[in-house]
Amino acid sequence: MFNIERWQEIFETIRKNKLRTFLTGLSVASGIFILVILLGVGQGMQNGISQEFEGDASNSIWVWTRPTSVEYKGLNPGRFFSMTNEDFDFIHKTNEDAIEYESSRVRIWGAVITYKKESGNYRIEGVFPGFQFIENQSMVSGRFINQQDINEKGKIVAIGNKVKEALFKNDEDPIGKYIKLRGIPFKVVGVYKDKGGDREEEQVSVPATTAQQVFNRGQNINNLSYTLKPEKDFETAVAKSEEFVASITRYLKNKHVIAPTDERAIGIGNSLEQAKRFYNLIFMIKAFFWWVGVCTIIAGVVGVSNIMLIIVKERTKEIGIRKAIGALPSSIIGMILHEAIFVTAIAGFTGLIFGLVLLEIVGPMVKTDFISNPSVNFNIAITTVFILIIAGALAGFFPAWRAAKIKPIVALRDE
Amino acid sequence: MGSNSLHVLKGINFNVNEGELVAIMGSSGSGKSTLLNILGMLDEADSGSYFLDNIPIKNLNEKIAARYRNKFLGFIFQSFNLINYKNALDNVAMPLYYQGIKRKERTDKALHYLEKVGLADWATHLPNELSGGQKQRVAIARALASEPKVLLADEPTGALDTKTSYEVMELIQGINDEGKTILIVTHEEDIAHMTKRIVNLKDGLIIDDGIVEQVRAKSYV
Numbered sequence: 067m068f069n070i071e072r073w074q075e076i077f078e079t080i081r082k083n084k085l086r087t088f089l090t091g092l093s094v095a096s097g098i099f100i101l102v103i104l105l106g107v108g109q110g111m112q113n114g115i116s117q118e119f120e121g122d123a124s125n126s127i128w129v130w131t132r133p134t135s136v137e138y139k140g141l142n143p144g145r146f147f148s149m150t151n152e153d154f155d156f157i158h159k160t161n162e163d164a165i166e167y168e169s170s171r172v173r174i175w176g177a178v179i180t181y182k183k184e185s186g187n188y189r190i191e192g193v194f195p196g197f198q199f200i201e202n203q204s205m206v207s208g209r210f211i212n213q214q215d216i217n218e219k220g221k222i223v224a225i226g227n228k229v230k231e232a233l234f235k236n237d238e239d240p241i242g243k244y245i246k247l248r249g250i251p252f253k254v255v256g257v258y259k260d261k262g263g264d265r266e267e268e269q270v271s272v273p274a275t276t277a278q279q280v281f282n283r284g285q286n287i288n289n290l291s292y293t294l295k296p297e298k299d300f301e302t303a304v305a306k307s308e309e310f311v312a313s314i315t316r317y318l319k320n321k322h323v324i325a326p327t328d329e330r331a332i333g334i335g336n337s338l339e340q341a342k343r344f345y346n347l348i349f350m351i352k353a354f355f356w357w358v359g360v361c362t363i364i365a366g367v368v369g370v371s372n373i374m375l376i377i378v379k380e381r382t383k384e385i386g387i388r389k390a391i392g393a394l395p396s397s398i399i400g401m402i403l404h405e406a407i408f409v410t411a412i413a414g415f416t417g418l419i420f421g422l423v424l425l426e427i428v429g430p431m432v433k434t435d436f437i438s439n440p441s442v443n444f445n446i447a448i449t450t451v452f453i454l455i456i457a458g459a460l461a462g463f464f465p466a467w468r469a470a471k472i473k474p475i476v477a478l479r480d481e
Numbered sequence: 482m483g484s485n486s487l488h489v490l491k492g493i494n495f496n497v498n499e500g501e502l503v504a505i506m507g508s509s510g511s512g513k514s515t516l517l518n519i520l521g522m523l524d525e526a527d528s529g530s531y532f533l534d535n536i537p538i539k540n541l542n543e544k545i546a547a548r549y550r551n552k553f554l555g556f557i558f559q560s561f562n563l564i565n566y567k568n569a570l571d572n573v574a575m576p577l578y579y580q581g582i583k584r585k586e587r588t589d590k591a592l593h594y595l596e597k598v599g600l601a602d603w604a605t606h607l608p609n610e611l612s613g614g615q616k617q618r619v620a621i622a623r624a625l626a627s628e629p630k631v632l633l634a635d636e637p638t639g640a641l642d643t644k645t646s647y648e649v650m651e652l653i654q655g656i657n658d659e660g661k662t663i664l665i666v667t668h669e670e671d672i673a674h675m676t677k678r679i680v681n682l683k684d685g686l687i688i689d690d691g692i693v694e695q696v697r698a699k700s701y702v
Contacts, residue, residue: 071584082566387562390523392551392579392627395543471543475523478562 076405090373090406091413094454097366098414101359101450102421102442108355110432110440112348125303126200127311128335129290129318138325147322147331148286151278156321157290157314164294164310167196171289172277174248179270181233181245188229189269190247192277200291201260206230208241208256215273221280223252226267227259247272250280290314300341307338359450366454371461374406378465385469386477395470399463406462407455414451422447489515490526491685497664499630502657502695504673505666507682513666514635516682520664521554521633522546534630551579555624559636561616563608569595569619570604576627594622598652614645621652625661632656632663638672650675651698671696 080087134145154170172192179188191197198210210224225233225240234240244251252272260266278284294310297303311334318324324331378385385398422442429440469477489512497503507513518524519531522541531538533553541549555576556562563572574591582590595601598618600611608616617637624632634653638646650672657663657677665676673679674696681689 071578071581074584075578078571079566383562384564387564388575388579389547390521390550390556390562391576391623392547394547394579397579473523475518478523478558 072400072404075401076408079401079405080409086373086377087409090370090377090409091416093366093369093373094410094413094458095417095420097362097369098417098447098451098454099421100362102418102447103424104355104359104362105446106421106425106429106440106442107437108352109442110429110437111351113440114438115344115348125293125296125307126335126337127292127294127307128333129292129314130288130333130335132330132333134324134328135330136325136328138328139323141323147324148288149290149318149322150285150287152285153318153321154287154290156317160317161310161313164306166293166295167199168290168292169194169197169200170274170287171197171291172274172281172283172286173288174277174281177248179229179233179245179247181240181243184233184235186229186232188226190277190281191269191271192274192281192283193271194274196293197271197291198258200293201266203258203260203266206257206259207239208254210256210258211271211273216275219275219279220273221250221252221276222255223247223270223272224256224258225254225270227257228264228267229270230257245270248281300345304338304342307336311336363450363454367457367461370406370410370454370458374402374458374462375465378402378462378469382469382472382477386472386474386479389470389474390478398470399466402466402469403459403462406458410455410458411451414454418447418451488527489685490519493529493682493685493687495680495687495690497631497662499662500657500660501678502654502663502676503665503678503680504676505664505680505682506668506670506673508668510684511682512685513682517633517635517664517666520631521556522550547579551576551627553630555627555629555632557617557620557624557632557634557637559639561608561613561620561640563616563619563623565608568605568607569600569611569622572608572619573623573626576623580627591622591626594626595619597625598622612645613641614648617641617645617649618652621649621656625656630662632661634663634665636666636668638667638669646672647698647701654695654698 129149131147131149133143134141134147135143137143149170151170154168158165158168170193174190174192176187177190179186193211194216195210195212197203198205203210206227208224211222214220215222223245225245230240233245234243240254240257243254245254246252247270258267258271272280274287278286292310294303294307297306315332315334318332319326319328322331381402385393388398389395422444425440425442432438432440493512493516505513505516515524519526520533522538525541533549536549538549550556563569564575567575570588570591573594574587577587577590592601592604595604598621600615600618600622603611603615603619608619611619617640621637632653637653638649641649646669653663653665654675663676665672667673674693675698676693677695678692679689680687
């Protein structure tokens with residue numbers, strides 16, 4: 067390998083056969099180049115979509131109940147059950163470290179709400195202060211329900227923007243006014259809006275404890291909702307949320323005598339699971355890019371093999387001449403392999419560098435939500451180059467080996 | 482090549498001493514090229530023995546054959562067989578590369594032999610920039626460069642016109658005068674008579690082997 071004489075011989079051959087060398091190099095370089103670009107874009111898509119989800123506070127978990135579907139401990143399927151304050155408190159106590167915001171929810175579907183002569187039919191939500199953050203509601207004026215309201219079971223209400231528009235005409239300020247919920251007066255303390263749309267604003271929020279008392283719900287609650295504390299990366303966040311969901315499901319099933327196999331009784335909505343599906347999609351896209359990249363490399367290898375075959379064929383006579391004047395078979399094979407490896411290596415690294423430079427230059431200029439900071443794992447790229455070099459060497463070896471075995475007298479006759 | 486074997490040489494027994502200039506003659510198919518290929522270790526005889534400089538040449542594997550060819554033999558071909566993309570100097574230097582001689586020494590030596598065949602000025606020219614006669618001279622210089630014991634020439638003048646043929650023969654005679662052993666395969670009477678001994682082959686047998694009066698090529702030029 068480090069024989070200077072051999073190197074000189076190779077360089078001379080390459081210099082005298084520029085087109086041939088260029089074509090071999092081009093197929094190798096373009097293969098690597100395309101692979102690098104594909105991998106880079108794949109990585110960029112992953113980065114982009116990760117950011118979309120990490121930036122959002124959409125790591126919320128919702129729990130609701132449905133009739134049971136499996137007979138268990140003598141209890142018939144189809145049984146209705148309801149979560150209670152006890153459940154909410156227990157989960158609060160056992161998961162204090164993990165929970166960021168929490169709220170139970172007591173829902174009253176359809177209640178006539180009146181203010182003076184205006185009235186309308188709206189939903190009443192009995193909630194906790196954390197609900198504002200879980201639902202991403204922002205205050206237009208006044209305040210949301212606070213812990214004191216919960217403790218005192220205060221008859222106060224925060225109303226959605228649509229409700230305010232319907233009940234308070236002529237831009238009347240609703241703060242401090244009393245409205246009637248099913249005939250019971252509540253003091254308006256705030257107005258909120260919700261990015262979720264009109265439907266989310268056509269409702270009013272009261273303290274969960276007040277709702278249970280005033281609307282005869284006892285200890286029952288309809289929903290539990292949580293957000294978990296942010297984690298340092300997405301994978302951990304997904305793992306933590308799955309763990310949390312599993313733990314509360316286990317608890318609730320045990321508590322309410324529900325068969326462990328009952329998939330229906332407890333409904334769970336985990337927005338991180340949705341995000342995870344996106345991740346799976348990205349994984350598929352990346353796998354596809356890999357597949358295309360690998361095919362490109364295979365095409366490159368086939369190209370190199372072809373060119374090597376043609377080169378050897380073309381040089382049969384030269385090989386005969388060299389043998390006639392005393393070249394050893396090993397030196398013939400060495401010469402052809404050396405050239406093949408040298409050319410593929412140079413071309414491979416050229417393609418690699420071009421690809422990386424392009425990603426470096428164009429990468430930061432890409433401004434879409436779905437691609438961000440496209441980059442390539444350098445080790446993978448280097449490995450690919452070496453695979454191609456080895457493939458080139460193998461592709462060169464067999465024809466070279468055959469050529470070296472040809473009798474010089476036969477090779478010389480080759481015109 | 483078919484599966485039928487054909488015995489080309491059917492019993493050849495002859496000796497060449499050092500310093501001889503021998504012509505091997507015969508019509509086509511008489512086995513003269515086969516004989517030369519065996520002598521040149523490009524081919525091997527099915528039976529019989531061959532001694533070159535008292536060394537038995539048998540059971541050759543590719544590696545040993547290559548080494549012997551490089552050390553003992555210089556080839557001159559009808560079609561010159563120069564490497565197209567290498568200039569005259571590099572072509573001549575090639576056997577020296579395979580002897581493992583360093584570049585500097587190779588170039589010096591190659592230039593010396595190019596001078597000897599009168600082509601020192603053409604050293605940097607590619608083969609396709611040379612005339613047929615010049616190409617054959619380069620080939621002769623290449624054959625000489627490895628300082629072989631024997632030069633084997635297969636129809637060296639076959640692709641050349643008469644005048645150029647005589648010029649090449651003059652060169653070969655000159656080399657022979659310096660003591661080099663040379664075997665020439667030819668079917669041209671006039672070329673054969675420029676050697677010192679003519680071996681006539683017919684159907685794989687030597688039918689005539691005799692010393693001749695050498696005609697100096699110079700007298701024609």
